[in-house]
Amino acid sequence: MYVRVLKQLKASGKTVISSNSLGKLLQITPAQIRKDLSYFGKFGKQGRGYNIEYLLAALNKILGIDQEWKACLVGVGRLGRAIINYPGFSPHGFEIVACFDIDKSRINEPIAGMSIQPLGQIKNLVKSNNIKIGIVSVPADQTQGVVDLLVAAGVKGILNYAPISPVVETDIIVRTIDPVTSMQSMTYYLKGY
Amino acid sequence: MYVRVLKQLKASGKTVISSNSLGKLLQITPAQIRKDLSYFGKFGKQGRGYNIEYLLAALNKILGIDQEWKACLVGVGRLGRAIINYPGFSPHGFEIVACFDIDKSRINEPIAGMSIQPLGQIKNLVKSNNIKIGIVSVPADQTQGVVDLLVAAGVKGILNYAPISPVVETDIIVRTIDPVTSMQSMTYYLKGY
Numbered sequence: 001m002y003v004r005v006l007k008q009l010k011a012s013g014k015t016v017i018s019s020n021s022l023g024k025l026l027q028i029t030p031a032q033i034r035k036d037l038s039y040f041g042k043f044g045k046q047g048r049g050y051n052i053e054y055l056l057a058a059l060n061k062i063l064g065i066d067q068e069w070k071a072c073l074v075g076v077g078r079l080g081r082a083i084i085n086y087p088g089f090s091p092h093g094f095e096i097v098a099c100f101d102i103d104k105s106r107i108n109e110p111i112a113g114m115s116i117q118p119l120g121q122i123k124n125l126v127k128s129n130n131i132k133i134g135i136v137s138v139p140a141d142q143t144q145g146v147v148d149l150l151v152a153a154g155v156k157g158i159l160n161y162a163p164i165s166p167v168v169e170t171d172i173i174v175r176t177i178d179p180v181t182s183m184q185s186m187t188y189y190l191k192g193y
Numbered sequence: 194m195y196v197r198v199l200k201q202l203k204a205s206g207k208t209v210i211s212s213n214s215l216g217k218l219l220q221i222t223p224a225q226i227r228k229d230l231s232y233f234g235k236f237g238k239q240g241r242g243y244n245i246e247y248l249l250a251a252l253n254k255i256l257g258i259d260q261e262w263k264a265c266l267v268g269v270g271r272l273g274r275a276i277i278n279y280p281g282f283s284p285h286g287f288e289i290v291a292c293f294d295i296d297k298s299r300i301n302e303p304i305a306g307m308s309i310q311p312l313g314q315i316k317n318l319v320k321s322n323n324i325k326i327g328i329v330s331v332p333a334d335q336t337q338g339v340v341d342l343l344v345a346a347g348v349k350g351i352l353n354y355a356p357i358s359p360v361v362e363t364d365i366i367v368r369t370i371d372p373v374t375s376m377q378s379m380t381y382y383l384k385g386y
Contacts, residue, residue: 064380
């Protein structure tokens with residue numbers, strides 16, 4: 001979220017930002033910002049605010065987003081196709097280089113410069129392409145099986161669009177995209193209104 | 194995330210879960226689970242685990258998701274249409290009852306039992322329908338203006354699909370859905386591999 005907001009500030013032509021203003025954009029306190037950033041070093045001088053370009057470059061490096069990351073996608077249905085064709089990943093260094101589906105009628109179908117592959121190809125292609133991230137857009141009942149295949153093949157991060165939370169070992173990082181969960185995380189604060 | 198995982202456990206027929214197993218599903222420590230839940234009361238007995246149905250009902254009530262919430266959507270482009278037609282909201286009590294677009298050619302177009310309205314109708318319809326949540330799926334340069342209109346009309350929560358973080362007062366809750374941010378939040382942990 002820091003990176004997202006700092007990029008936005010940079011694009012708007014700003015060069016310096018106070019922890020107060022940054023806090024307002026991130027909906028957190030200035031104290032929390034200082035605490036968050038202090039884990040990684042010293043990024044601002046008392047009373048001068050943060051240099052946006054410098055902080056952004058530092059965070060990009062810390063977070064590992066100053067490099068290219070290869071991803072694959074499993075489940076080339078309606079949602080999967082939308083994700084594959086989403087133009088926002090590649091400018092941020094994320095490239096979907098392989099996609100897989102369980103449906104035999106889809107195998108070898110061309111999409112975005114790739115061709116859809118069977119699940120049996122996950123192991124080969126993850127290894128040969130050094131893919132570290134798997135995007136999962138399959139139905140609930142297929143999620144755990146697909147995640148297990150990806151992890152066995154060497155994937156370390158899962159971006160999960162499925163409506164089920166898979167069980168994984170602690171060294172595997174899962175991020176869930178679920179608009180219902182996002183909605184539900186707001187209503188606690190809206191109850192009084 | 195607790196609610197999501199507990200629903201999943203309930204659907205699978207489980208009735209009790211230990212904080213260890215729950216922690217594994219949520220990728221947090223059992224200690225964190227006890228700490229999280231202790232904010233709201235006492236939900237389990239030492240050594241017996243949590244009663245899934247009881248904990249789920251309690252969390253639904255605490256989070257305010259045991260009631261219906263009305264939402265509107267602004268920006269009925271390709272993404273907006275997918276969100277409106279997404280079947281996952283309504284079973285969880287979220288109903289999109291109005292939608293708006295700036296494009297005159299779309300006004301009065303029927304979609305999912307509604308008709309697309311101009312931005313000038315936001316104030317009327319938010320008030321008359323008691324809408325508390327606004328879903329924003331407009332281009333970056335329109336985001337702040339649309340959020341300002343929604344907040345002025347009485348919306349208290351924003352589900353933001355736009356690639357920009359709007360500035361809002363502290364009593365307005367914003368949740369962002371951005372797959373790039375989710376990807377970037379994983380790579381820190383993947384750097385070593």
